Amino acid sequence: MSEISVDPHVFVVFGGRGDLMARKLLPALYHLTAQGFLHERCVVLAVARTDGINDEDYRTWANDKLASAGIDHESLGGWCDRCLHYQSIGKESPEDFGVLKSRLEELESLYNLPGNRAFYLALPPKAFSSTIANLGDVSLGTSNGWTRIVVEKPFGRDLESAQKLNQQLHSCFAENQIYRIDHYLGKETVQNLLVFRFANSIFESLWNRDRIDNIQITVGEQIGVEGRAGYYEQAGAIRDMAQNHLAQLVALIAMEVPAAFEADAIRYEKAKVLRSIEVIRPEDVVLGQYGQGSYGDKQVSAYKEAEGVAANSRTETFVAMRLQVANWRWQGVPFYVRTGKRLPHRTTRIIITFRNPPVSLFHPHQSSRVHANRLIITLQPNEGFDLSFEVKSPGEPISVQTQSLDFRYEEAFAPLRDAYETLLLDIMTGDQTLFVSSDEVESSWRLFTPLFDERLQIYTYPAGTWGPEEADAVLNREGRRWRNL
Ligand code: BG6
Numbered sequence: 135m136s137e138i139s140v141d142p143h144v145f146v147v148f149g150g151r152g153d154l155m156a157r158k159l160l161p162a163l164y165h166l167t168a169q170g171f172l173h174e175r176c177v178v179l180a181v182a183r184t185d186g187i188n189d190e191d192y193r194t195w196a197n198d199k200l201a202s203a204g205i206d207h208e209s210l211g212g213w214c215d216r217c218l219h220y221q222s223i224g225k226e227s228p229e230d231f232g233v234l235k236s237r238l239e240e241l242e243s244l245y246n247l248p249g250n251r252a253f254y255l256a257l258p259p260k261a262f263s264s265t266i267a268n269l270g271d272v273s274l275g276t277s278n279g280w281t282r283i284v285v286e287k288p289f290g291r292d293l294e295s296a297q298k299l300n301q302q303l304h305s306c307f308a309e310n311q312i313y314r315i316d317h318y319l320g321k322e323t324v325q326n327l328l329v330f331r332f333a334n335s336i337f338e339s340l341w342n343r344d345r346i347d348n349i350q351i352t353v354g355e356q357i358g359v360e361g362r363a364g365y366y367e368q369a370g371a372i373r374d375m376a377q378n379h380l381a382q383l384v385a386l387i388a389m390e391v392p393a394a395f396e397a398d399a400i401r402y403e404k405a406k407v408l409r410s411i412e413v414i415r416p417e418d419v420v421l422g423q424y425g426q427g428s429y430g431d432k433q434v435s436a437y438k439e440a441e442g443v444a445a446n447s448r449t450e451t452f453v454a455m456r457l458q459v460a461n462w463r464w465q466g467v468p469f470y471v472r473t474g475k476r477l478p479h480r481t482t483r484i485i486i487t488f489r490n491p492p493v494s495l496f497h498p499h500q501s502s503r504v505h506a507n508r509l510i511i512t513l514q515p516n517e518g519f520d521l522s523f524e525v526k527s528p529g530e531p532i533s534v535q536t537q538s539l540d541f542r543y544e545e546a547f548a549p550l551r552d553a554y555e556t557l558l559l560d561i562m563t564g565d566q567t568l569f570v571s572s573d574e575v576e577s578s579w580r581l582f583t584p585l586f587d588e589r590l591q592i593y594t595y596p597a598g599t600w601g602p603e604e605a606d607a608v609l610n611r612e613g614r615r616w617r618n619l
Contacts, residue, residue, distance in 0.1 A: 138171055138559065138563060139563070140171055140172055140173055140176060140559070140562040140563055141173070141248070141250050141279070141280070141562075142173045142175035142176060142245070142247050142248065142250065143176055143177075143247065143250035143251060143252060143279070143280075143562065144177045144178075144179050144238055144241055144242065144247060144250070144251050144252075145163070145176065145177070145178045145179070145252050145254065145558075145562070146178075146179045146181060146234075146238070146251060146252065146253045146254065147159060147178065147179070147180050147181065147254045147256055148181045148182075148223070148253065148254065148255050148256060148257050148261075148265055149181075149182065149254075149255070149256035149257045150179075150180025150181050150182045150192075150220065150256075151180065151182040151184060151192075151195065152182070152256055152257075154256040154286070155180065155199075155256055156199035156202070156203075157199075157203065158552070158554045159254070159256060159554060159558070160196055160199055160200055160203070161200060161203040161204075161205060161552070161554075162552060162554040162555040162558050163178055163217075163558065164200060164205060164210065164213055165551075165552075165555055166555055166558060166559055167213060167217070168209075168213075171559055171562075172562070174216070175245045175246070175247060176217065176562070177217055177219065177241055177245055177247070178217050178218050178219065179219045179220070179221055179237070179238065179241060180192055180196075180218065180219070180220050180221070181220075181221050181222075181223050181234065182220075182222065182223065183222065183223055183224065183225075183226070184222060185222045185224060186222075187220055187222065188220065189218070189219050189220050191220070192218060192219070192220035193214040193215055193218050196214050196218055197210070197214055200214070219237075219241060221233075221234055221237045226264060226265070226268060228268060228271055228272065230268075231268040231269065231271065231272040231274070232272055234272075234274075235272050235273075235274060238251065238274075247279075248278060248279040249277040249278035249279035250277070250279035250280045250281075251274070251277055251279070251280070251281045251282070252281075252282045252283075252284060252561055252562065253269060253274070253281070253282070253283045253284065254284040254286075254561075255283070255284060255285050255286060256286055257286070258365070259286075259288055259290075259291070262285060262299060263298075263299065263302060266283070266299075266302050266303055266306060267302065267306075269283070269306060270305065270306030275306035275307050275311075280311075280564065281307070281311055282311050282312075282313055282561055282564070283303070283306075283307050283311055283312055283313065284313040284315060284561055285299075285303070285312065285313070285314050285315065286315050287314075287315055287316060287317075287378050288369060288373050288374065288377070288378065289314050289378075289570070289575050290575070290579060291368075291373065292579060292583040292586060293576065293579040293580050293583040294583075296575055296576055296579045297576060300572045300575070300576065303572075304572075309571070309572060310566065312569075312572070313560075313561050313566065313569045314569050314570040314571075314572075314575060315557060315569065315570075316378045316379060316382055316569075316570050317553045317554065317557065318378070318379040318382055318383070318553070319382060319553075319557070319568040319569070319570075320552075320553030320554060320555075320556040320557040320560075320568055321513065321514065321550075321553045322517075322543075322550045322551070322556075323511075323512075323513040323514060323517045323543070323550070324382070324383070324386065324513060325556075325568065327383075327386040327387065327484075327511070328386065328395075328400070330511070330519075331386075331387075332391055332392075332395075338391075340488065341463070342463045342464070342467075343463065343464055343465055343466050343467050344489075345488055345489055346467050346486055346487070346488055346489065347467070347487045347488060347489045347490070347506060348467060348468045348469075348470060348487050348614060349387060349467065349468070349469045349470070349484065349485070349486055349487070350469075350470045350471070350483075350484070350485040350487070350616065350617060351380060351383050351384065351387070351469065351470070351471040351472075351483070351484050351485075352471075352472055352473070352481060352482070352483050352485075352616075353375055353379055353380055353383070353472075353473040353481075353482045354472075354473065354474060354477035354478070354479065354480060354481045354482070354600075355473075355474065355475050355476070355477060355480055356429070356476065356477065356478070356479050356480050357475060357476075357480075358424065358434065358437065358440065358451075358475050358476050358597070359437060359440045359443065359451070359475065361441070363440050363441060363442030363443045364442050366443075366449065366451075367442065367443060367444065367447060367449050369449075370449040370450045370451070371421075371450050371451055371452055371453045371473055371474060371475070372421075372450065372453055372582050372585055372586070373582075375453075375473040376453050376455070376471070376473055376582060377578050377579060377582045378570070378578070379473070380471050380473055381408060381574075381578040381581070381582075382404070382570070382574075383471075383482075383484065383513075384407065384408075384411070384457060384459070384469055384471060385403075385404035385405075385407045385408055385574070386404065387469075387484060387486075388407045388459050388463070388464055388469070389403040389404050389406070389407050390403050390406070390463070391403075395567075396567065397565065397566040397567040397569075398566075400567055401566070401567075401570075401571040401573070401574060402571075402573075404571075404574055405571060405573040405574045405577050406461075407459060407461075408574055408577035408578050408581065409577045409580075410459050410460050410461045410464075411457050411458065411459055411460070411581050412457075412458045412459075412460045413581075413584065414455055414456075414457065414581065414582075414584070414585065416587075416589075416590065417608075418455055418456035418457075418608060419453065419454070419455045419456075419585055419590065420452075420453070420454045420455075420593065420601070420602060420604045420605040420607075420608060421450040421452065421453055421585075421590055421591070421592045421593065422450060422451065422452035422453070422454075422474065422592065422593045422594065422595045422601050422602040422604075422605065423437050423438075423447070423448075423449065423450055423451050423452065423592050423593075423594055423595075424436060424437050424451050424452070424474075424475060424476040424594070424595055424596070424597045425437070425438075425594040425595065425596055425597065426439075426596065426597060427476065427595075427596035427597025427598040427599065428596075428597070428598050429478075429597075429598050434476065434597045434598070435597075436594075436597070437449070437451050437475075437476075448588075448592050450592055451474060451475045451476065452472070452473070452474030452475070452477075452595060452601045452602065452605070453472065453473060453474070453585075454470070454471070454472035454474075454601060454605035454608060455470070455471050455472070455608075456468050456469070456470055456608050456609075457469040457470075457471060468612065468614075470608065470609055470614075470616070472601060472605060472616070474595075474600075474601050476597035476598065477598075477599070477600055477601065478598055478599065478600060478618070480514070480515060481512070481514070481515070481619065482512070482513040482514045483510060483511065483512050483513065483619060484510075484511040484513070485508060485509070485510050485511075485617050485619075486508065486509040486510075486511070487506050487507075487508050488506050488507040488508070488509075489506065490504065490506050491504060496532060496534055504524055504534055505522070505524060505536050507521070507522055507523050507524075508520075508521070508522045508617075509521050509522075510522075510619065516542065516544075517542065517543040517544070517550065518540060518541045518542035518543055518544075519540065519541050520538045520539070520540045520541075521538060521539045521540075522536050522537070522538040523536070523537060523538070523539070524536055524537075525537050556568065557569075600616065600618050
C-alpha cells in the first residue's frame with residue numbers, strides 16, 4: 135500500500151462519456167486503484183447528457199475504452215463494477231442538477247462516505263459556466279466533507295473571459311477548492327524542473343543574466359489537427375499551448391526560490407514571473423499555419439484541407455515569440471519560445487545557453503571557435519539532460535571540441551507515469567502545487583491577449599519544417615539562431 139492517503143470520496147466527472155474520460159481519466163483512475171492509492175470506497179460517478187443508460191451500460195462502455203487503452207478485462211478484476219456509476223444530466227436544467235445531488239447523497243449513504251466530493255469538468259469550455267452556476271444553485275459548492283472543482287484548459291479565451299470565469303468560480307468555491315488543470319505540470323520532467331533548480335546548488339549561482347546568454351523553449355508536435363478542428367479553429371496555438379503549457383515552462387525556469395515547497399509559495403513565485411514579462415512587441419511574435427508538406431515519403435495535407443477547417447482560416451498552428459522577463463535576475467536575457475503542430479518531430483526542450491568566455495584564449499591556435507556551454511533539458515520524449523562543455527582533443531596543435539554529460543530517465547528509472555495519474559492523486563489529496571492559480575492564469579492571459587490581433591500576419595510553413603522562416607529573423611537579428619534538435 136502507498137503511504138499517500140486518499141479519503142473516501144465520490145469523484146464526479148462531467149463529460150463522463152467523452153474523449154478525455156476514455157483516454158486519460160479512466161485509465162488513470164484504474165491505475166491509481168491498482169497501485170493501492172485509492173481507498174476501496176472511492177467511487178466514480180460519470181455524468182453526461184445521454185439518457186437511458188444505467189450503471190451496467192456505462193461499465194460496458196468503460197470496459198471497452200479501457201481495453202482500447204491497453205488495460206484488459208482480466209487486469210481490471212471487476213474494478214468497473216465496483217467503482218463506476220453513471221448519472222444522466224439530461225438537459226442540464228436545475229431539476230437535473232437536483233437529481234444529481236440526490237444521486238450523490240444516495241451513493242454516499244450506500245458506501246458510508248463522509249461527503250467528500252470532487253467535480254471534474256471534462257467539458258468543452260463553453261459548458262464550464264453553466265455547469266458551475268448549476269452546481270452553485272443546488273448548493274453543491276460545499277458539503278459535510280471537502281468539495282473540490284477541477285477545470286480543464288483552456289481556462290477562458292482571453293483575459294476578460296478568464297476573469298469572468300474566475301469570478302464565477304469564486305462565487306461558489308474558494309480558491310483552495312479550485313484545481314485548474316495544465317497537464318504539463320503533471321509530467322515528471324516538468325516537476326523535476328523545481329528539483330533540478332532548487333536541489334542542485336551548483337546551478338543557482340549561474341541562473342541569471344550574468345551567466346546566461348539566452349533561453350530557448352520549444353514545444354513541438356508532429357501531429358496536425360487530428361480531427362479536433364471544431365475546437366482548434368476556435369483556439370489556435372496561442373490559446374491551446376502558449377497561454378498555458380509554454381507560459382508554465384517559462385515560469386518554472388525563471389521563478390525565484392519559493393519560501394517553502396508548498397502550493398501557495400510556488401504559485402506565488404510563478405505568478406510573479408508571468409507578471410514581470412514585458413508586453414510582447416509585434417516584431418517579437420511570428421504566427422504561422424502549416425501548409426502541405428512531407429515527412430520522408432509521406433505527404434501530408436495543409437491545415438486548411440483538414441475536415442472542419444474554414445478554407446480561409448486564420449487560425450495559427452505555430453507561434454514563436456521573444457519574451458523579456460523584466461526583473462533583476464533576467465533583465466537582458468531573451469526567452470525565445472515557440473510551439474507548433476506539424477513540426478519535424480515531437481519534442482519539448484529547454485535550452486539554456488551560457489555566456490561565452492569573456493576572452494577567446496584558444497582562438498589563435500585553432501580554427502574552430504569555442505562554443506558556449508549549453509544545458510539541454512529534454513522534457514519529452516527521451517527525457518533527460520545534456521550539459522555540453524569544451525574539452526581539449528588529444529594531440530597538437532591545441533584544438534577544442536564540444537562534448538557532453540548526459541542523463542536519461544529511462545536508464546535510471548522505471549517508465550514515467552502519466553501526468554493525469556499524478557494530477558488526479560493531487561486533487562484527491564488536496565495538493566494544489568501542480569495546479570494553476572487565478573493569479574497565474576490572469577497574468578498569462580494579460581500577456582497573450584494582445585496577440586489576438588487581426589493585423590498580425592499568419593505565415594504559411596510547409597508541414598514537416600520548423601515553422602515559417604520569419605520566425606528565424608526574431609533570433610537572427612540578435613545574432614542567434616533556433617537550435618533545432
Ligand atoms: C494539449 C493540446 O493541451 O496538449 C493539444 O490541447 C496538444 O493540442 C497536447 O497536442 C500536447 O500534449 P503532450 O502531452 O502530448 O505534449
